Amino acid sequence: MLQQFGFTQYESQVYQSLITVDQPLDATSIVKRSKVPRSKVYEVLHRMIEKGIILETTIEKKRLYTALPIDSMVEKLKADFEMNVQQLRNTKVKETPVDDRVWTLKDDQSIQAFMKDLLENAETSIFLSGWADDIAKYLPIVEGKYRSGIPVNIHVIGEIKSAIPTISTLVPDIEHETLERSRILIVDNMEMLFAGIEDEKWQAIRTQSRPLVKFFTEFFYHDVALTEITEKYRDTVMRDKDIREVLLKLRY
Template sequence: MSQQSVIDELGRLGMSGYEAKAYVALVAAGTPLNGYEVAKRSGVPRSTVYETLGKLVTRGAAYEVRAGEASVGYLSLPPSALLDRMRREFDASMDALSDALPQIAAPTQVRIVHNLTDRESLLDRAEDVVAAARDDLFVSGWPGEIAPLKTSARRAEAEGVDVSVVSFGEDDEPVGRTTVHRYSSPEVVLENLGCRLLVVAADREQAVIGGVVGDDAWGVYTDDPAVVLVAVEYVRHDIALHLVAEKLAPDDFEHFWENEPALRRLRDDHGIPAALLQLGTARPPRRRRR
């Protein structure tokens, strides 16, 4: 990680840009520096460097070292000590907010529906949902979209969350109770849907539903109970189908799956579900499944 990356991360934890730059300069020096030296090494303007160093001292991220009556240097708090302090402060703030925010929150009047317009925002919001799970978590998707969610999903599982996953493709490092979708193959499902569908639902309270086509994606985040219920039941029914199939003779189920007219009718609209979600796209012509 570069020094600029460290500065950026410290900024995310509450340091100003100048404070982060000055602190990194002190850490990299490993020896007391005066204000002029800090400004020269960090890029903090000389006009504000002493104010910045004073803020670091007040924060406890640095302290003054006096070599004489007229000579003052600054030395950084060791990084491990600073990170421990930040972690304690963050945890204390989170505990306080966990108690205070629910007390001032008004009852929900309007349900949220937030549009997601690219793959990064889709996966970021999906990870938010995974991280928020406290009781149960349902995930359905392709391995490429599930992979970025695994760290948070494993953390949730370790905290007692019941994690259920449907993977459209083999997964060498499954998380939770993973069911590999076998009816139909990922390639056939992709053809039927026209996209790699991702569904993530936590605690029957919030969900992300979206589709990925190549590097493009679209989707929604919502806490609408009706939509969340549909998302959960979509995943649950896929899992139930596979549990039933495992109890039947493989050849019998394969024949039923491939040849049952009612099922074949449901697979007629290749690609239409995803196409209808693309704004301004006309409904494609129906194609019969071969």
């Protein structure tokens, strides 16, 4: 029950044994209900008392224990989380030189969080490419940067609504649905992140390597050029089977 919040298995078992009964329990009863070894139960109870997640009392020389109510526990977990987040935010980060190594990053939530962080810290320019439902997640940040005077260029597959004028939009044909999703983010012409799906899972690379940043910036313009050509000459290129097949093989 509580392991996903950083508590031990024994702590979780003791809490569950207490919260699922409507009366206080002594240590012997807790051992029976929780299956925590008798040799460990007092140590576990002491830790939980110190953490404020169980209450104790002594009646006729007998110690009894009860659990912090679920609603109170939820509030405590939220408060602890917010305090830990604030401590993390207050951690002093050392300034580092340009890092031209290529770093890999897995897990979609981590990739999205890293992209938001890059966008929020952008100071001179933003290049952003991806599918419409992906781009929409970052629009509030990007539009805020645009309003502050930072040049923003977006290439999007699918339509989005935005006041940013420098958006290149590719409205996909049915054939485009087979294209694998990807994201490109380049900030301040000095740091880039490229994310794609491999084995049905998002993976990304991030670097400040100048050659790679330049390559992916050119790759961004390559996508924009292909989109503009395809849109302007759609009737011509889509009627030509060979040209259409080549275009649909290219990664937008």
